Amino acid sequence: MIACCLFDLDGVIVDTARYHYLAWASLARELGFEFTPAAGEATKGVSRMASLDIVLRAGGMDNRFSPAEKERLAAEKNARYLAYVASMTPREVLPGAVAFLRDVRAHGVLTVLGSASKNAGTILDRCELRPLFDAVVDGTGVSHPKPDPEVFVKGASAAGVRPENCVVFEDAAAGIEAAARAGMRSVGIGGSPLLAGATMQLDGFEGFTFEMLCREID
Numbered sequence: 001m002i003a004c005c006l007f008d009l010d011g012v013i014v015d016t017a018r019y020h021y022l023a024w025a026s027l028a029r030e031l032g033f034e035f036t037p038a039a040g041e042a043t044k045g046v047s048r049m050a051s052l053d054i055v056l057r058a059g060g061m062d063n064r065f066s067p068a069e070k071e072r073l074a075a076e077k078n079a080r081y082l083a084y085v086a087s088m089t090p091r092e093v094l095p096g097a098v099a100f101l102r103d104v105r106a107h108g109v110l111t112v113l114g115s116a117s118k119n120a121g122t123i124l125d126r127c128e129l130r131p132l133f134d135a136v137v138d139g140t141g142v143s144h145p146k147p148d149p150e151v152f153v154k155g156a157s158a159a160g161v162r163p164e165n166c167v168v169f170e171d172a173a174a175g176i177e178a179a180a181r182a183g184m185r186s187v188g189i190g191g192s193p194l195l196a197g198a199t200m201q202l203d204g205f206e207g208f209t210f211e212m213l214c215r216e217i218d
């Protein structure tokens with residue numbers, strides 16, 4: 001039985017994974033190295049500061065900066081990221097995502113956002129997505145980033161649903177691992193081979209329905 005669907009935000013509901021990458025890549029360029037899209041995969045689902053460490057390691061700059069300098073670099077990246085977010089509209093919601101959320105809710109199943117991002121609230125508002133979620137757990141409310149299961153455990157408890165009745169939708173390997181550690185089934189979104197550990201794989205939500213989900217994994 002599925003009683004709650006938990007959704008990651010970046011790369012699952014909206015295409016902000018692209019904006020995160022572009023902001024990191026421009027910061028890296030300023031530091032004097034190229035941060036490739038392939039290297040960028042490892043920052044998906046990972047907290048802002050952990051992502052910074054991944055970026056600096058890719059440029060061979062692991063130990064170059066003090067904690068205060070790293071805070072400044074992360075703030076700089078966030079400013080660049082927010083410049084993209086500021087012009088987002090509901091048109092940037094990924095194809096089929098709103099229809100799927102509505103379909104899930106029409107079946108009496110709860111929908112919860114489980115995101116590592118501290119900017120999740122801003123994005124939900126810009127894209128007019130808030131009414132589609134019964135609860136929101138984001139980077140402002142968790143202390144242990146994915147692959148720690150905290151964000152999904154808190155989401156399920158906000159919904160009052162047991163982990164075995166939850167399904168997590170994720171585009172990041174760290175998120176699929178977090179779901180497994182929370183005792184939940186998962187759907188890997190986007191077709192990356194890094195999501196092989198998910199219960200099932202889906203290219204995107206277009207044409208996908210709650211009944212299809214139940215047929216596949218329930």
Ligand code: BG6
Pocket residue numbers: 009010017020043044045046047048051078115116117118119120139172
């Ligand atoms: C996740 C993204 O959703 O949020 C990561 O996949 C990002 O790439 C993380 O680093 C933190 O986001 P923010 O908006 O708090 O910097």
Ligand code: MG
Pocket residue numbers: 008009010011012017044045170171172
């Ligand atoms: Mg994501």
